[in-house]
Amino acid sequence: MNKVQIAIISFSIIIAIAGVIAFSLTGDKEPPIQVEGGQLTVWGTEPAGVFDGVFRAYQGISSVKVVYIEKDPRTFDRELLEALASQKPPDVIITAEDWIRDNRNKIAPPRPEIVNADLEKRNMVELASSLFVEEKTVDGKLQKTVWALPLWLDPLVLFWNKDLFDQAAPDPIARPAEDWDKFLEDSKKMTKLGDSKQVLRAGAALGRAKNIPLYREILSLLLLQLNSDIEAGIYGSAARREIDGAVSAIRFYTGFGNPNTAPGGAYTWNTRLPEPRALFAEGKLGMMLDLYSFARELRVKNPHLAFDIAPVPQVKGGRRVNYAQVRAITVPKATKNQNAAWVLAWWLTRSEQISKVLQIQSAAPAVRDLLESAGMSGLLKTASLTARRPRETYPDTNSRILKDLIESVADGETITKAMSEARDAYNLFLKSQEQ
Numbered sequence: 001m002n003k004v005q006i007a008i009i010s011f012s013i014i015i016a017i018a019g020v021i022a023f024s025l026t027g028d029k030e031p032p033i034q035v036e037g038g039q040l041t042v043w044g045t046e047p048a049g050v051f052d053g054v055f056r057a058y059q060g061i062s063s064v065k066v067v068y069i070e071k072d073p074r075t076f077d078r079e080l081l082e083a084l085a086s087q088k089p090p091d092v093i094i095t096a097e098d099w100i101r102d103n104r105n106k107i108a109p110p111r112p113e114i115v116n117a118d119l120e121k122r123n124m125v126e127l128a129s130s131l132f133v134e135e136k137t138v139d140g141k142l143q144k145t146v147w148a149l150p151l152w153l154d155p156l157v158l159f160w161n162k163d164l165f166d167q168a169a170p171d172p173i174a175r176p177a178e179d180w181d182k183f184l185e186d187s188k189k190m191t192k193l194g195d196s197k198q199v200l201r202a203g204a205a206l207g208r209a210k211n212i213p214l215y216r217e218i219l220s221l222l223l224l225q226l227n228s229d230i231e232a233g234i235y236g237s238a239a240r241r242e243i244d245g246a247v248s249a250i251r252f253y254t255g256f257g258n259p260n261t262a263p264g265g266a267y268t269w270n271t272r273l274p275e276p277r278a279l280f281a282e283g284k285l286g287m288m289l290d291l292y293s294f295a296r297e298l299r300v301k302n303p304h305l306a307f308d309i310a311p312v313p314q315v316k317g318g319r320r321v322n323y324a325q326v327r328a329i330t331v332p333k334a335t336k337n338q339n340a341a342w343v344l345a346w347w348l349t350r351s352e353q354i355s356k357v358l359q360i361q362s363a364a365p366a367v368r369d370l371l372e373s374a375g376m377s378g379l380l381k382t383a384s385l386t387a388r389r390p391r392e393t394y395p396d397t398n399s400r401i402l403k404d405l406i407e408s409v410a411d412g413e414t415i416t417k418a419m420s421e422a423r424d425a426y427n428l429f430l431k432s433q434e435q
Contacts, residue, residue, distance in 0.1 A: 040066050
């Protein structure tokens with residue numbers, strides 16, 4: 001490399017740094033580092049139409065061709081891990097927060113001149129910053145690492161069938177429950193059981209894990225509202241108060257799926273029923289906790305269904321807490337285009353682009369300036385700003401353990417024994433990680 005080449009490279013670096021400083025001070029909407037030419041491959045499970053417009057716009061300002069590949073959600077994780085192992089990865093990944101937390105060792109954090117951790121953290125809603133911005137002290141200095149940038153939040157809400165509320169016995173139900181005690185009573189009023197405790201009509205979709213895909217999300221919501229946790233509260237390394245909260249959450253949730261509850265009790269769900277979304281779409285389910293984004297799909301499935309959504313119930317006297325899934329964008333270590341990929345990720349998560357994406361994708365923005373804007377619905381705003389997640393190191397492992405725990409208790413096992421078995425399973429997994 002001759003002196004002229006060195007001088008050109010040095011000058012380019014100076015210009016890039018100056019651009020970053022100017023962006024930090026002015027809030028410029030252009031990418032902090034310009035990338036010209038080339039191609040970036042993006043993997044995600046959303047329909048291509050969600051991103052077509054913004055990716056075309058990016059190509060117009062950067063001359064980078066963006067190729068979006070829509071993947072099947074059922075095989076996405078497996079295909080992605082295979083691609084990373086074969087050194088033929090996508091340049092950019094759009095995925096759920098659980099994958100990001102489980103696979104940080106496969107992610108390349110952005111350079112600070114591309115993504116300013118302090119600025120991003122300030123504008124993210126609390127849930128997103130807690131998931132994607134890691135803070136730790138190294139040699140007496142606080143360091144922030146950005147593992148992903150959030151695209152949107154999809155909070156849990158309560159779906160309720162207006163017709164079944166009107167038909168409840170002995171009296172119609174006027175409005176959806178605001179607390180879990182009322183939720184339980186409403187479920188009892190709408191539940192119809194036949195011979196041998198056959199569920200003819202389900203009041204609520206809780207109690208089991210085999211045919212309730214969001215069992216972990218719903219149980220996590222209960223744990224959060226009771227100031228408990230999964231890895232600490234259920235596995236038994238927490239304070240007595242947190243363990244008691246976990247016991248209460250498990251007892252309440254599984255009561256809806258245990259046919260041996262006292263006559264007139266909580267029982268309303270079993271593993272012979274269809275999954276909640278299918279049963280609700282048929283008009284045979286009174287209430288279900290599901291993601292806000294499902295409302296649009298439900299209206300297409302059954303345009304004649306009389307339903308509405310409401311905030312999720314809360315614990316009486318407790319602070320308002322919700323649960324949300326988060327979609328985010330990140331960059332794998334294995335890609336050779338890390339800087340260009342992070343510039344695209346940064347650009348896509350600016351408010352202007354997110355506003356366009358959310359015109360197609362039914363969800364809430366994960367940035368405060370959009371979420372707190374005048375046009376945002378009160379339900380979506382509150383559900384998102386109060387969304388939290390349990391502390392989890394291994395979300396996928398927790399899902400498997402919780403599934404066994406829920407089914408065991410619903411089938412009649414004691415909560416104490418089921419929690420002990422869950423703790424043993426988790427400790428066995430931890431030992432396997434040490435090998």
